[in-house]
Amino acid sequence: MTAAKTAGLIFCFSLLHGSVAALNCTSPTIESMFDALETELFPRNLLRPVKRFSDTLNVSIDITVVGILGVDEKAQSLTTFIWQILEWNIEGLSWDENECGTTRVSVPREKLWIPDIRIDEFMDEDVSPNTPYVYLYNTGRVYDDKPVRVVSSCRLVIYTFPFDIQNCTLTFQPYLHFARDIRMLQSRTAEEVLKESKKLLQTKGEWELVDIKAATGIHDVSPEGYSEVKYYIILRRRPILYVVNLLIPSSFLITVDLFSFFLPPHSVDRGSFKMTLILGYTVFLLIMNDLLPVTGETTPLMNVLFSLSLALMVASLLETVFITNLQFSSGQYSAVPNWLSILVLRYLAVVVCLPPKKKSNRVTVSLHPSNKAMNTNIISAKDLQGIYEDKPPPEPALDELRKLSRDLAAIRMQIDKHFQGSKDSQEWLMIGMVIDRLLFCLYIVFISASFASIISIWIWHNSLES
Template identity: 30%
Template sequence: MYLLMFAFASIGWVSAFTNCEESTVYGTAYKALFEHLGLNKTDVPKTHQLPYFMDPPTEVYVDLYVTSIIEVNEKAQSLSTQVKMMTAWINNMEWQYDQFCGIDAVPATKDMFWTPDIIIKESIKTEFGTKESPYLQLLWWDLSVSVDILALTTACKMDLYRFPFDTQICNITLHSAVHSIDELTIDPFSDNKNITHESKEFFQAQGEWELLSIDASKSNATLLDYLQDLLIYKITIKRRPLLYVINIIIPVFFFLVLDVMSFFIDASGADKLSFKVTLLLSISVLLLILNDTLPSTANAIPLIGIYCSVIFSLIGFSILETILVSFLMAKGAEKRSVENTAAVSGRDDIVRDLHNSPDSVRDQNGMQRSLCWIRVARIIDVTFLVLYLMTIIVFLTMLGKSWVSY
C-alpha cells in the first residue's frame, strides 16, 4: 500500500539526471522507452487481456472523491453528483527508469490496454463531467493509473421524516461487470479520513447540501449467478435548513401567534370571526404555494407536514369555537333586546304603581337569562383559550424534540 501511495505521488514526475539535461537526449530516451514497451505497435494482443501474469485475483484500487453535489431530488429519490475517480491496477509494463533518463511515468492510449470493467450499481445516468480522456498513465513498476471526472445520477433511498433538518446517506457501489471475485477484487486506495478531506478540498459547489463524510467499505454479492467483489462508498450529506425555516416554519408559526392574539378581540362583533377566517385562508394560500417545495414520500409523513397540518387544524378549531361563542353572545343580546322591548311597550303610563311589580320581576328574570348566555360564552372562550395554549405548547415541544434530535 505504501508503495502504491508513493507511485501515485510520482505521477508525472521525471528525475533530473545530469546526463539527460539536453532535450535531444531526453527525447531519444523517451522514444527508446516507447519502443521498449511496444507502444509503437498497433497490435498488442496481450495488453487487452486480464493481467494474469501474477496470481489471481487481479487487484484494482479505486479512490472516489465527490467534487460537487449538483442536485438532490427527493421526489425522484436520486442524487446527482460530480466525482473524480482514480483507478489503479497492476500491469506487465515494467522498466528500469534509470536506464531511460529517469522516466518513471508514460502516458498511453486506453485502447491499447486492458482496463477494469468497473460499473456503478446505483447508477441511473452516468456521463463524463468533461471530455473523456483517451489516456492512462503507466508507472515504471507495473502500475497503470486512470483518472476520470464523472457526472453521476444515482438512486438514493431518502428518509425525509425530519425535513428540513435531515441528513441523508447515499451509496455508490462499484463492482466488475463480468469478473467474479476469484478473478478481480476492488479495494480502496486511501483511508476514509483522507477521502473525506480531499473531497472537501476539491469541492466546487454544494448549495443547499453540506458534505459530512465519505466512508468506503468492502462487501460481496451474487451477481450474474456468481460472487463478485463490491466496494461501497457511503456518502453522508446534511441539508442546510435556513431557507425552509424562513419561508415555511416561521410564517406558519406567525399565523398561529396571530390566531392566539385574536382571542383578545371583542367577541360580540363580527371582526374577530372575519380575522380568523382571513388567517385560515392565508395559511391555505401559503401551503398551496409551497406545495412543490415540500417533499412527498410514501413511507411516512414528514414532520413539516405534521407541523403545517396541525397548525391548520388548530386554526380551524379556533374558528369553530369563535362561531359558537358568537352565537351564544348573540343569543344573550337577543334575549336582552326582546325583554327590553316588551317592558317598554307595556308602559303606557309615565310611572308604574305597585300593581305593576310582576312585570318588574319578569324583566329581572329576562335580564338574568341573557346574562347567563353571555356568561356561558365567556367561560367557553376562556376555557378554550387555556386548552388551546396548552395544546400548542405540548405540540411544539414534542415536535421540536423529534425535529432536531439528529
C-alpha cells in the first residue's frame, strides 16, 4: 500500500469520526501554518467539530449593546446594534506555539464549520456588516466576533407614555441543531454585559439602557428542544421632550379655561372666550399628533388625558351657553320642577358650597290674595248703600266705582304674575349658578388628579437605577 493511499484512508477515517489531529508545522512560518490547516482542518468544515456524533458541542455567547437605534410603536419593533461573540472548540485541534510560530491565526469564515445561531425575534432583512474572518487559537478555540444590526419584535407597553419602560428580549438559539447537538452557554454574567454596554453605548437619544438580564434554557417547540440564551434588554424613555412639548402647553390651556369661570356671564361674552380656547386646543393637538404613539392594543394615558381635557372644555362651553340663556330667557320658562329644585338647590348647592340665600327680615305685603278676597274686591251696590245711608249715590258714580274696582283687581293680578315669574326666574338662575360651580369644582378635581398622577408616574419612572 502506497503512502498516498494510507494518507487517504486516514483522512476518510478522521472525517467520518469528525476528529482533527494536532497540527504539525515544518517551520514557524505562515506558509507552513497554512499548509497544516489546509491539510488537517479546512477539508472538515462540513461536520460539527466533535469526535462522535453523539457528543454535544458547547457554544458560548456574549453580547454588548453599543447602540439603541429606535423603537417603533406602530410596528412593535426595536432596532439595536450589538456586538455578538460566539466561541466553541474544535475537538482534537491544537498546535505548538514554538513549532508553528503563533498562538492565534485568522482564517476565512467559510473555511470552518460555523454554528447556525440566530436571533429568534429577528423580523427584518439582515443588513449587518460582513465580517469574513474568525480567530483560531492553538487550543482549538474559535473566536467569532461580529457586529449585528438587529430589528427585533418587541411587545411595547405604552400605557404610561412618555414615562414608559420597555422590556425587550433577544433569544439566541440554533436554527436547526437540537439541544443534544449544540448547547448554548453564557460567556459573562448579565451584570458584566450591562456594565460593558453602558461604557460602550454610543447613542444618547430618546432611549436609555436601564438593565440587562439573561437566562438559559431549552425551547421545547419540538420533542428534543433547542438550547437557548435569552437576554432581556430593559429600556427607559427620556420624557423631557414630551413634558415640554405636550404636557406643559396642555396644562396651560386647561388652567386658562379654569380661570375663565371667574368671568361674569351677564357682562362678558364668556362663550366666545371659551370657543377660542377650544379652537386653540384642537390646533395644538393636531400639531402635536405626530409625537403621540399609536398602537392597536393599548391607549396611552396621555391620550386619555387630552381627550378628557377637550371634553371638559366642550362641557364648559355648553354650560356657558346654558347660563347665558338663563340670564336672558329664564322669565319665559315655567316653574322649576319640584324634583329638580330639591336635587340641585337642596343637595348639590350644599356640595358645591353655594347654599340658598337666607330670607330677608323685612316685612312684605303678600300679593297673592285668595279667591274669596278676589270676590269681595268688587264693590257692590249694597255696599255703597251701606256707605251712603242718608242719600244714595247717583247711578253714574256707582258705575265709575265698579269700573275702578275691576281695574284695580286686574292690576293686582298682573303684579302677582310678575312677582311669581320673578321667583321662577330666580330659581332657574340659582340652578345655573349651582351647575356652574359644580363644573368649576370638577375642573379643580380633574387638574389636581392629573398633576398628582403625572408626578407619581414620573417619580416611579425615575426610581429605577440608571
